[in-house]
Amino acid sequence: MLRIKTLPGMEDILPEQMVKWQAIERKAREVFLVYGYSEIRTPLLEDAMLFSQSVGEETDIVKKQMFSFLIGKDKRVCLRPEGTAPVVRAYLQHSVFRRQGLVKYYYLGAMFRYERPQKGRKRQFYQIGAEAIGSNSPYLDAEIIYLVNNLLQAVAIDGYQIRLNSIGCLDCQANYKHLLRDYLRDKKDLLCPDCQCRAETNLLRILDCKNKQCREIIRSFPPILDYLCAKCKEHFAKVKRILTEIGINYVIDAHIVRGLDYYTNTVFEFIHPELGSQNALAGGGRYNNLIEQMGGEKQPAVGFSLGMERMMAISRLEPQVLPLHIFFALMGERAYDWGYKMLAHLRSKGISSEIDYQNRSLKSQLRKANRLKAKFVVIAGEKELNKGKIILRDMRKQEQREINLEKAEAELCALIPADS
RNA sequence: GUGGGCGUAGCUCAACUGGUUAGAGCACUGGAUUGUGGCUCCAGUGGUUGGCGGUUCAAGUCCGCUCGCUCACCCCA
Numbered sequence A: 001m002l003r004i005k006t007l008p009g010m011e012d013i014l015p016e017q018m019v020k021w022q023a024i025e026r027k028a029r030e031v032f033l034v035y036g037y038s039e040i041r042t043p044l045l046e047d048a049m050l051f052s053q054s055v056g057e058e059t060d061i062v063k064k065q066m067f068s069f070l071i072g073k074d075k076r077v078c079l080r081p082e083g084t085a086p087v088v089r090a091y092l093q094h095s096v097f098r099r100q101g102l103v104k105y106y107y108l109g110a111m112f113r114y115e116r117p118q119k120g121r122k123r124q125f126y127q128i129g130a131e132a133i134g135s136n137s138p139y140l141d142a143e144i145i146y147l148v149n150n151l152l153q154a155v156a157i158d159g160y161q162i163r164l165n166s167i168g169c170l171d172c173q174a175n176y177k178h179l180l181r182d183y184l185r186d187k188k189d190l191l192c193p194d195c196q197c198r199a200e201t202n203l204l205r206i207l208d209c210k211n212k213q214c215r216e217i218i219r220s221f222p223p224i225l226d227y228l229c230a231k232c233k234e235h236f237a238k239v240k241r242i243l244t245e246i247g248i249n250y251v252i253d254a255h256i257v258r259g260l261d262y263y264t265n266t267v268f269e270f271i272h273p274e275l276g277s278q279n280a281l282a283g284g285g286r287y288n289n290l291i292e293q294m295g296g297e298k299q300p301a302v303g304f305s306l307g308m309e310r311m312m313a314i315s316r317l318e319p320q321v322l323p324l325h326i327f328f329a330l331m332g333e334r335a336y337d338w339g340y341k342m343l344a345h346l347r348s349k350g351i352s353s354e355i356d357y358q359n360r361s362l363k364s365q366l367r368k369a370n371r372l373k374a375k376f377v378v379i380a381g382e383k384e385l386n387k388g389k390i391i392l393r394d395m396r397k398q399e400q401r402e403i404n405l406e407k408a409e410a411e412l413c414a415l416i417p418a419d420s
Numbered sequence B: 001g002u003g004g005g006c007g008u009a010g011c012u013c014a015a016c017u018g019g020u021u022a023g024a025g026c027a028c029u030g031g032a033u034u035g036u037g038g039c040u041c042c043a044g045u046g047g048u049u050g051g052c053g054g055u056u057c058a059a060g061u062c063c064g065c066u067c068g069c070u071c072a073c074c075c076c077a
Helices: A015-035 A049-056 A060-064 A084-093 A138-154 A170-184 A193-201 A203-208 A212-219 A230-245 A308-314 A333-348 A362-371 A382-387 A405-419
Strands: A045-047 A068-071 A075-079 A103-112 A124-133 A161-166 A264-271 A280-286 A301-307 A326-330 A353-355 A376-380 A389-394 A399-404
Touching (some): A015 A103, A015 A124, A045 A049, A045 A084, A049 A084, A075 A103, A084 A103, A084 A124, A138 A161, A161 A230, A193 A203, A333 A376
């Protein structure tokens, strides 16, 4: 019989991993609460047009990384490759802008991209992200970056670097593309094949090509940062100043060009050296034209997303497994029936309890209790029941005593709050 | 999509230039203690050596194909 396995790039998260995973999620939720962001959940499956319209027809994500397929004859749908477009879609669909001014949403969940898997890059991966829609205030840019910084601290991650850049508004970009195209006109043949293609489709991406020769050519051309219009220049200056004032260390990296088309002005990346080649822990920035582009009224916005697996890889958070309160080690059917009833009762009162289901010896029942880190073990067999008693063993103190059957329930219930 | 590396027990790894029945530690189960955990000792379960084919008296080992994993390019979180 052929044993089916997970698809490439799709992974099970086993319970042992899940403990830390949930701890990170819990910390993230706490941070979002503090910053006034509320959770939104959008479907995993969306109209494929949502992403070509927002992320960009010519981006790698849309061009070759979407899990997309037809439903019925002509409806093309896809598993979401990123989180911003669905949130904006929901924002518009429910006319949120008519009900309130600034909205601050966060999300967490699975994203899907059909790529060759490698370290820190899976086909199904999880992101935590947030979007703040409705303000162009540079203080909001700073809030997002400060929030990410805060979140990373909360999950015991350090040693990362914050890289910052501004790619200006649409006017700045149009102007810069014009200049760049002029500059490259007679150098096209020297570029790598990819960049020759980019020259037509996604000019700005040439700026962060890793090919040696392309870098050489680009190096002598000033970055877009040097060509920002007065307004964008002022906005970026303010973002930098605010960040410095609130104690954020960052470096300006004029070559950050995000791979999604919707970004404008402030863009940033949190990178970590221990992540390997996929070193971006978080990324984000402003997208002042996206809402309008998706059919809404113009609303400036800013957001970010964090890679969950990448956080898992470097977080030093050590979540403690909650210890089991009471284990029932029983011998004989009469004792088992009594113990099972007591177990059911304690559990319904919220006291974690466990019992053996495999008819094991007392010794192995205790071994199991020990492995489960049980605080107490109730031991009972014919011998005890005949005396009208049971044995209560304190596993840590390595002591045990007999208690009366009638008082057992009260004693067991009383044990826990005092101890934990 | 393009390269490189690697596939032996649930996990981490052994097995000299091809040579008896493929081993060890951890984990698991049982026992030493016929009813008491951790430590110790003993024993046991567990393998189509990823798969298929080839070379050979003989293949975990060599060759071919294939599948899978992994790292990197690309791109991104």
